[in-house]
Amino acid sequence: MAVPKVAIVGRPNVGKSSIFNWLSGKMISVVDPTAGVTRDRVTQLLFHEDRYFELIDTGGIGIVDSDDLSDDVENQIAIALREADAIVFVADGQMGVTPLDQEVSEQLRKIDRPKLLVVNKCESTRTDLELPNYFGLADAEVLQTSVKANRNRNELLESIVNLLPPASEFEYEEGTELSAEPEMKLAIVGRRNVGKSTFINALAETERMIVSEIAGTTRDSVDVRFELDDKAFIAIDTPGVRKKKSLANDVEFYGLVRAQKSIRRADVSLMFFDATKTISKVDKQLVEEIEKSYKPCIFVVNKWDRGLEEKMTSEKWAEYLIKTFASMRHVPIAFITAKDSKNIRKLINLAQSIFKQSRERVSTGLLNRVVEQAIDRNPPPMRRNKRPKIYYATQVATEPPTIVVKCNQPILFDPAWKRYFLGFLREELPFNEVPMKLYFRPRHDEEDAG
Known part of the structure; x- marks a missing residue:
């Protein structure tokens, strides 16, 4: 790939996602004091000093995940490091150097990539005196930052650009293509564990999202760019939503808000249902949100292979959906099996068709x-x-x-x-x-x- 990649890594809760959002200039990653909020790789294309590069936010190295997804998180970090052309290693300027920082440092020493050590959360100049304590973490330039105090943002961008390999002849062309508006933006919406991330992985043809049987794996709304028939699309993977009264913490609340925002900024919403489950109150809330937004929508019945095993028919499911959502009778219905990539191309073609309908004008x-x-x-x-x-x-x-x-x-x-x-x-x-x-x-x- 012509556009270089820069991975932001470090132990949990050092401010990696805050730095990612700060450099991106908008809220993309969920930021929360809870360690381990970021699980998937979250990316953003940036342009600075005539260079394009893709910034990658990752989960905390060494996190003991509450849902036993530690191995999956570590796998996502490993993919980011393997793909990275440069690495930004973030430490906490208020906590000092911890044993886990040392472990991260040892892992990164084995990777032959240009590195930058960022000592974050340096709101006060008093932390400047502690800077020499961090020098041993990396044989690299050390820069102090504070997202809260907006300290050294431009210097950080310049240091990152200095780490990049020489620009390839295709970098500007490819960067321009990646930053161009896609053909269509798809919001992938549904309650938890209906197979949204499996669908995204099938589209991207890579382990782009963590896919797990544990409900509620995705916490960020993540934009994934993919191509089909030489056309670029964006799939917005949204957190699985559950009933408002069941929201366990701020992270899940942010997930609900982000699902709503994703619907609003998408061109077409793909509302996912599990072929083996009945329609829930959460499903109805999400469909209501789509209806209020006046967005084109497709009802996507996923895990259709299991539905067929249970003697379900497409006619019965269609009747069930129409009966449940009478005001959405116009919405087309698709039946897919995301894990086998079955009927996915047909679904994208259908989405293009209804997006075109929404832009029609009659005399x-x-x-x-x-x-x-x-x-x-x-x-x-x-x-x-x-x-x-x-x-x-x-x-x-x-x-x-x-x-x-x-x-x-x-x-x-x-x-x-x-x-x-x-x-x-x-x-x-x-x-x-x-x-x-x-x-x-x-x-x-x-x-x-x-």
Whole structure:
């Protein structure tokens, strides 16, 4: 790969994720006093002094994971170190050098890569006097930083750039491609342990995320770039969500918030269900969040191989979903087995199709011919002894397709008739499988959304 990679490593809770977010200029990794919050590799493409490089945040070396995922975390760190062109070794300037820092140091000495030792949390100049105590941790430049006090951020970026290998002839070209907007962003959403990370790994064709039978493995929302048919996409892997009253700590609360943000910034949401489990309250909360965002969505029934073993049929599952989510009848349904990469390409093609639908725009002439057909087939009923009248309609926006209907009095249109009307428009216009916004407006200034 032409763009060099820089891994941030160190023992737990020295501020690696804080430094990662600080250099990235935005909140990406979850930051929490709890040791071991970061488990997966989290990456961000940065550009400084005419150089592109990929910054990689990793879990704490030596962490005893509460869910017995220590080996998985260590494996992710090992992958990051193996791929890294340079290493940023972070220590805590307030705690002093610990035995675990020494262990990390010994591990890193065996790796022949350029290194930088960053002594973090140096908010006060009093910590400067302790700096010589850290010199033995690495045969490398030593730099003091403080995310809290915004100390030496630019110096840190410059030091990292100085560690990079000479720029290849393709670095700028590839960096520009990686920083370009992808074809589509997919939010991978679902309750815990439905196979979201397995799906991401299948897309990326690498052990990009930790995949485990333990529920709630992913704590960060992680963007994974992948390519299909020479087109670039972003898959946003979100933390598994459980009921709000069951949130055990701040880390899980952040996970819930990040799942909501991921839905909002994605182009299409893939709502995952486990073929062997019934629909839960958490599933309903997530679907409600997707519905509120007016995002195109696909219901993805994963672990379909197990569903077939239990004599389940796609017709039964489709009926179950439609019955549970009546207001989302337009949402297409896909059946996949992520661990075997079965039907994944079809799912991405379907996502592209509905994303395209959400960006369609129809002419006012076509729209009004369809409006006339809807009225001819089922005229709006009288209300308050008055006849509702539609004068014309026009599409005013896309993503979602948004239609304004000019009428005599919006209040005269019965809610049931509005649902019929919206369904008719969806069927007759190129918006079959995507959410739409429909507003009834009087010809003058009176406001009444439908």
